[in-house]
Amino acid sequence: MIVETGHYALVLALAVALVQSVLPLAGARLGDGRLMQTGTNTAILGFLLLALSFACLVTAHVQSDFSVLNVFENSNSAKPMLYKVTGVWGNHEGSMLLWVLILGLFGALVAGFGRDLPASLKANVLSVQAWITTAFLLFILATSNPFQRLSPAPFEGQDLNPVLQDVGLAIHPPLLYLGYVGFSIAFSFAVAALIDGRIDAAWARWVRPWTLVAWIFLTLGIAMGSYWAYYELGWGGWWFWDPVENASFMPWLSGTALLHSALVMEKRSALKIWTVLLAILTFSLSLLGTFLVRSGVLTSVHAFATDPTRGVFILAILAIFVGGSLALFAFRAAALEAGGLFAPISREGALVLNNLFLTTAAATVLVGTLYPLVLDVLAGTKISVGAPFFNMTFGPLMLPLLAVVPFGPLLAWKRGDLMAAAQRLWAAAGLALVVVIAVLAYTRGGKILAALGIGLAAWLILGSLTDLAGRAGFGRVARGVALRRLAGLPRSAFGTALAHLGLGITLLGIVSVVTFQTELITTMTPGQVVEAGGYAIRYEGTEKRQGPNYSEDAARFTLMRGTDRVDTMESARRLYTARQQPTTEAGIRTELFSQLYIALGDAGANGGATVVRVWWKPLVTLVWLGAVVMALGGIASLSDRRLRVGAPARSRRRALLQPEPAE
């Protein structure tokens, strides 16, 4: 019964989405307030129905109802409860339902929080949002129904792919989807503006917080996915330029560009048309990512099932939405009033430079990701474009951008003074140079690129701190005054500084681990000792253990510095019984920001010996911590009072009702 309720709720949600696709839009055309109001109600109702449907699927998974095909294929009664719940989105059908649920959530949020939006804009936005919902609900109901029954019901399920039975996976897809799907709001606003033929700075003030929310989640989602791949796959790598990773990275790059261009539009009423285009492109890249990951054109842990009809369906959705919105853009962009021009050396100019590099970089990633697919379809030639390509193209495009990042926030709007900015940055530049020289001295001149990379990271970190210090007036006024000024700075200033600081931290982690990591692969017998990261690591032996739905060989290691015993570590290989699939459970020991990483090789593939891989990864956690700092910057910026649910009229009204304490 629960399962049928879920299915029925899904169909009802489709009906509601169809209503929402048409009525509010018609209302906006006709200027009928009541028709426009239906958008708000249907958006909230649609979300509730989707939530009910999702809850039903979760219930089926929790109760291990194997009469549901989806549960049978992806669950097992011996699976721990946490993974029974997260297994709901650890498969194609369930993850698509989560995708649409989040889409509905964002629609409902716009409906709920958008009280101050111009009624016609809100109605248009909600209708566009409903088009996307309709398309994906049709996709789910026609090709990927998670509530498909199975008769007779099997006694036991096939279990979830063991590499997905992990806490990291519990949060990675929801975070990523909140990011991907969050960009749909920017897209809907862009399309609504094109339909209306009207756009102003208030539009940007509305779009920016939504984009920021999506961007924060996408940043965290990508970082989480990267960390998951790092510790769960046992390969010790954190980024493989795999098409699936690129699929999430491209919307991040263009979303980052969108954040910056929306800033120009909000403050200076410039770059309007470009911002609209970026909003469309960013969500198009999210859709492309969904297509790449969900259609089965790629084989990876993400390609749960390969069913050609699904691929064609998503491709059709992609073609309609990307093609349609770009065509609309081509027809209507001319109707939008172009923004003003500005001097190249100015805050706007710096942000244009940012956009130029970010979108070009996203384009190179797009080429590298799609070229093999296109070549395969057109010429039948199978190629792979791997890390060397991306290092050769993406790297050189990022370096100049990173080098000029600290200048951006120091330039004034309209007409900036490069010399003044350079004067304020000389201390940061000098210190970064000292860092370069120190690294060169430490490596005895052997690692010039690494020295420059670490210097660049230091430049970014110090540059962002310089910006804050300069605004607070450290060095110009008394320290107490400066501290008070610092506390009084707008939160967006902290947002900028934190985001750029995080970028520097990530870069530092990347350069450090790429240059200074040590890797050791060896066969070991109990009692044998290897050295890594200044430790002597003694292999103590392996014991067999039994888990709830797996058996494992756990190898124990003792860490010694000299003759002192420091710690013990454990690294295991598991065999998940239901699928007869092995996984690596790497032993990881974090020491400040560096990690010692021990993984066991597959004994069967390596002649029965215990093969041990030991990595010393200096400062590796900075790669992900930097992303977290970036996200914190996003949160700080989001809490800026000018963005706090936007419209000044409302805060004035509220201020009259209940006076808020001044900040």
Add this chain to the structure above:
Amino acid sequence: MTRKQKRLSLIAGGLAVIGTAVGLVLWGLSSGMAYFKSPTELLAEMPGSAQRIRLGGLVETNSVQRDGTDTVHFRVTDTVDSVPVTYTGLLPDLFREGQGVIAEGTLGSDRVFVADSVLAKHDETYMPKEVVDDLKKRGLWEDGKIKAQAEPAAAGAGT
């Protein structure tokens, strides 16, 4: 600066970056990509050692040899032809004789393929897509598995 100059500087800057990017992409594609080849195709074409190749097929039965170091020798077959491969390092999970594999590296002048990375399948149901497509193309794939596997492994003899 006049309006015209402002606009021109913007366009010039944009074109410079995009031009650089196009150049980088072309350069990257010419040297940074690897072609997928089956053993038969590889032996027919004999590409130079500068060309990166992804050699895909099955690990030939009874071909895996270890010489006591980390270096492993094995042959990759598409059931028609086979190519000897050497690889130094840890072999991936589920690397087994008779199973699908992709070795990435270059073909040496001695016709031995030197792999710097070896990929095997992730789980029981996953087989490298390129290998499956290649086998399908030549009618060696049936009902989701390799035709040759049903018969006693007469590797190299074909079907």
